[in-house]
Amino acid sequence: MKFYKRLYTKKINIGNVTIGGGLPIVVQSMTNTDSRDYKATIKQIKQLEDVGCEIVRISIPDMESAYNINIIKKNINIPLVADIHFNYKIALETIKQGIDKIRINPGNIGSETDIGILAKEAKKAHIPIRIGINAGSLKEFHSFIDTRSRAEVVANTAIKYVEILEKYNFEDIVVSLKTSNIYTTIQAYNFFSFKKKYPLHLGITESGTIFSGTIKSAAGLGIILYNGIGDTLRVSLTANPIEEVKVAYYLLQSMGLRHFGIEIISCPTCSRCQVDLIKMASKFEEKIATIKNLKHLKKNIKVAIMGCSVNGIGEANDADFGIICKRNIGILFRCGKIIGKVKTEKLIQKLIFIIMNYINTNEN
Numbered sequence: 600m601k602f603y604k605r606l607y608t609k610k611i612n613i614g615n616v617t618i619g620g621g622l623p624i625v626v627q628s629m630t631n632t633d634s635r636d637y638k639a640t641i642k643q644i645k646q647l648e649d650v651g652c653e654i655v656r657i658s659i660p661d662m663e664s665a666y667n668i669n670i671i672k673k674n675i676n677i678p679l680v681a682d683i684h685f686n687y688k689i690a691l692e693t694i695k696q697g698i699d700k701i702r703i704n705p706g707n708i709g710s711e712t713d714i715g716i717l718a719k720e721a722k723k724a725h726i727p728i729r730i731g732i733n734a735g736s737l738k739e740f741h742s743f744i745d746t747r748s749r750a751e752v753v754a755n756t757a758i759k760y761v762e763i764l765e766k767y768n769f770e771d772i773v774v775s776l777k778t779s780n781i782y783t784t785i786q787a788y789n790f791f792s793f794k795k796k797y798p799l800h801l802g803i804t805e806s807g808t809i810f811s812g813t814i815k816s817a818a819g820l821g822i823i824l825y826n827g828i829g830d831t832l833r834v835s836l837t838a839n840p841i842e843e844v845k846v847a848y849y850l851l852q853s854m855g856l857r858h859f860g861i862e863i864i865s866c867p868t869c870s871r872c873q874v875d876l877i878k879m880a881s882k883f884e885e886k887i888a889t890i891k892n893l894k895h896l897k898k899n900i901k902v903a904i905m906g907c908s909v910n911g912i913g914e915a916n917d918a919d920f921g922i923i924c925k926r927n928i929g930i931l932f933r934c935g936k937i938i939g940k941v942k943t944e945k946l947i948q949k950l951i952f953i954i955m956n957y958i959n960t961n962e963n
C-alpha cells in the first residue's frame with residue numbers, strides 16, 4: 600500500500616544512473632579512506648558495491664586526490680561524486696579526470712564567477728552539480744535559534760545558488776539541505792520542494808553512531824520520504840560506510856519504497872517462547888546477508904520468525920515464508936499454510952533452503 604505521492608523532480612543522469620522524475624530512490628554512501636591512496640579507496644568502493652551502494656562520493660581535499668579520479672573510475676562500476684570545498688579549481692581538475700558529478704558547498708566554494716566557470720565546464724562534460732548545503736557552514740544559520748527560521752536560511756541559500764547556476768544556463772542540478780537537527784532538515788526540504796523541482800539528495804548530517812545515527816536518520820528521513828520528497832539518500836553514520844548502505848536499504852524497504860530482497864518479521868518474544876529466538880533471528884539475518892544479489896529480486900520476500908504457535912501464523916499472516924519455533928520441533932509455513940515440521944536446531948537452515956529454492960525457481 601502506498602500512502603504518499605512522490606513529488607515530481609527533474610530527471611538527471613549521474614554516470615550510468617538516472618535519478619529524479621519519480622524513479623526509485625537511489626542509495627548513496629561516501630568513502631572514508633585517504634583519497635590520495637587510490638588502492639585503499641578502490642577497495643572500499645568495491646566493498647560498497649558488494650552491499651549495493653549505487654552512487655559513491657569521495658572527498659577531494661587537494662589536487663593529488665583529484666589526479667586519482669581517473670584510475671579510481673577505471674576500477675569501479677558505480678558513479679563517482681567528487682566532494683569539493685574551498686577551491687573550485689580542484690573541481691575543474693576532477694572534471695578533466697572523468698568524475699560523474701560534483702558536490703560543492705555554497706558556504707565555502709568561492710565567488711559567483713568561480714561557480715560560473717565551474718558550471719560552464721560541467722555543462723561541457725554533461726556532469727551534474729550538487730548544491731550541498733551544510734548548515735554548519737552558513738553564518739546566517741547561527742543567528743537564528745528557531746527551527747523554522749533556520750530551515751528557511753538553509754532552503755533559501757540553496758535556492759540562491761540554484762539560481763546562480765540557472766543564470767549560467769546550468770540545470771543539471773541536485774540539491775541537499777542537510778542539518779543535524781531533524782525538524783530543521785524536514786522543514787528545509789519542504790520549503791525547497793515548494794519552490795524548485797530539482798532532484799533532492801536526502802540526509803541528516805552528523806547523525807551519530809550505528810545505533811543513535813540509525814534511529815535519528817530513520818526518524819528524520821522517514822518523515823521526509825513520507826512527504827514524497829527524495830531522489831537519492833545517504834544515511835550518514837560514524838561507522839564503516841557499509842553500514843550506511845545497509846541502513847539505507849532497510850529504511851527504504853521498511854517504507855515500501857524499494858525492494859531489496861528479504862524483509863524479516865520477527866516477534867519480540869514473551870514468556871510463551873521456548874527457544875532462543877533472538878539468536879535464531881540473528882542467525883537468519885547474518886546468513887541472508889551473505890547471499891549476493893538478493894537486492895535484484897523482483898519483489899520483497901517477507902519472512903516471519905515467530906516464537907510460538909499461539910499467535911505465530913496469525914501474527915505473520917502476510918509473510919511469504921515463516922517458522923514457528925518450539926522447544927524441539929518447529930513448524931515451517933508458506934503464505935499462512937503449514938508446509939512441514941523440522942527439528943528446531945535445523946529450522947533456520949531448512950528455512951533458508953526453501954527460500955533459496957523458491958528464488959532459484961521463480962527469479963531465474
Ligand code: SF4
Nearest residue numbers: 866868869872906907
Ligand atoms: S509470537 Fe508467541 S512468543 Fe512471540 S511475542 Fe507473540 S505470543 Fe510471544
